[in-house]
Amino acid sequence: MSVHDHHPRTQSLSTESRLDADPDPPPHPSSTPVPSADILEGSPHGILIASAREGGTALYANARLEEMFRTPVPMEPGGLAAASQALFDRNGEAMEFAESPLGVALLQRRPARAEVQYRVPGQEPLTLDITASPLDCAHRADQVAVVYLHDISHQHHAAGALDEANRRLAQQLEDITWVHALTERLTDHDSVDETLSRVLSEGARLLQADMGVARLLNEELRTMETRATYGIEPSARAEELISSVGDKGELVDAAARAGGWLVYEDVLTDPAAAGALRELGRETGFRSVYLLALRSASGRKLGALAWAFRRPGRPTSRQRQLATTYCRFAGQIVENNRLYERERRIASTLQQSMLAQELPHIEGVQIAACSLPGAQGMQAGGDWYDVLALPDGKAGLALGDVMGKGLRAATAMGQMRTALRSYALVEGEDPVAVLTDLNALTADMELTDLATVLYMTVDPAQRRATVASAGHCPPLLVDHAGAAFVRAGQGVPMGVMDEWQAEAGEVELPQGALLVLYTDGLVERRGEELGTGLERLRQAALSAPAEVGELCGHLVEQCLDEGANPDDVAILALRMG
Known part of the structure; x- marks a missing residue:
């Protein structure tokens, strides 16, 4: 209701103005009668009594209403209907007077309650909880209703503030999750x-x-x-x-x-x-x-x-x-x-510096080697190889892989390579003895928790190799009969057992035979069985070039995914003359 028009507000209900007054009410048995207006004026809620005359006319409004609206309630005929232009429902849509609780009580003669927004330009909007009930007044020709108005603006603002706080909290949680x-x-x-x-x-x-x-x-x-x-x-x-x-x-x-x-x-x-x-x-x-x-x-x-x-x-x-x-x-x-x-x-510099920079020349065999750092991962691995010229024209071939990455793995790799070279020069005729001593040193110095090593001696004159493996990938032998993996001389990896042992394996190497030693980075792919990678290597070796110096590039191209190796790769190859 718009209350900009200032009209005198009914201050009390006199005997003549009471809506359904009894001209001779019986006296109260033991107390002074309490005037009805005093009760209404003392109410904490706004109270309005209105009739349906000329669309909506105020008959009585208590002082609380004037406090709510900060202006007198219009008392002229039809004033309430005109003031309904300031009413809006909780969705913010304009509310017709007939749809308001007072309009429903007056026109449809049934109780009604609703949350209503009262908006007047230049004033703070009010949110009101309005309850209206029809009154039965036998002596009046027009319909009458009483309205109770409760100002819930503060609660509404608090609820809005809570909703806003919850919205911001939800946004913050969403941002943190993002x-x-x-x-x-x-x-x-x-x-x-x-x-x-x-x-x-x-x-x-x-x-x-x-x-x-x-x-x-x-x-x-x-x-x-x-x-x-x-x-x-x-x-x-x-x-x-x-x-x-x-x-x-x-x-x-x-x-x-x-x-x-x-x-x-x-x-x-x-x-x-x-x-x-x-x-x-x-x-x-x-x-x-x-x-x-x-x-x-x-x-x-x-x-x-x-x-x-x-x-x-x-x-x-x-x-x-x-x-x-x-x-x-x-x-x-x-x-x-x-x-x-x-x-x-x-680590990469250390790793490369510890690898053999030049391979020794050994009569009767061609030897090639390569080491490739992984294309993924931020640390160098522990893959290594070595070639030794042994007495009587024999060759010692070693290949290993230390578990782990970074400086610790590179350092352990260098220590194991140096130790193996020392043991091989002393007892190079016996690969099992070399790996047994290396395992003892690995455990004693706690070089690593796990490492795989393969060591073999090759006698070009006898066309024979003796091999021992500490859990390493099996060597691949390519000769006139085809390509096959050498499964002899297998033992557990370094660092697993205090006492390492295995039976040395003997391998015949006919003229022109190709022997390929490699680390697992050449044959392993994520989500693929190891057997698939081994077969890929076997097929690649069958089409290997005759020149052993070209072998490493050929195997890398054929075995690695588009030439990229997720893990370190070391290859050591020997072809019999």
């Missing part, structure tokens, strides 16, 4: 560049960015290096400009001083945008930039991530908060990946 899922996917990438590429693409999707650049600080050169880009057409000029923007890390420092991020809403007009950044925007087509400092878990400066947009503007606060959280986790993963890469380089 960031967690993105971070989990980041751990699938082992290299720094792959991780940064993923961060740029996922960040672009979050920020609705068109381009992105990830740059890391080279601590040795004290310069910034571009490690990944997103959405930028490659060109020499673009690369030159990217390299020149904050090449000493000034933008990272500026972002750190500003709280971790910077925004250039329009690089063409922002005076803080350096000339190179402005020119880069013209070159690649962006107008605004959002930059985040990338830091390690300890807060050490790593570099910066920047996203660019073709239109001027800035990300929303929620987008910035999510990007900041995501990149905080990404910084930790990038730092770990950098440490892994550094360890891999050290």
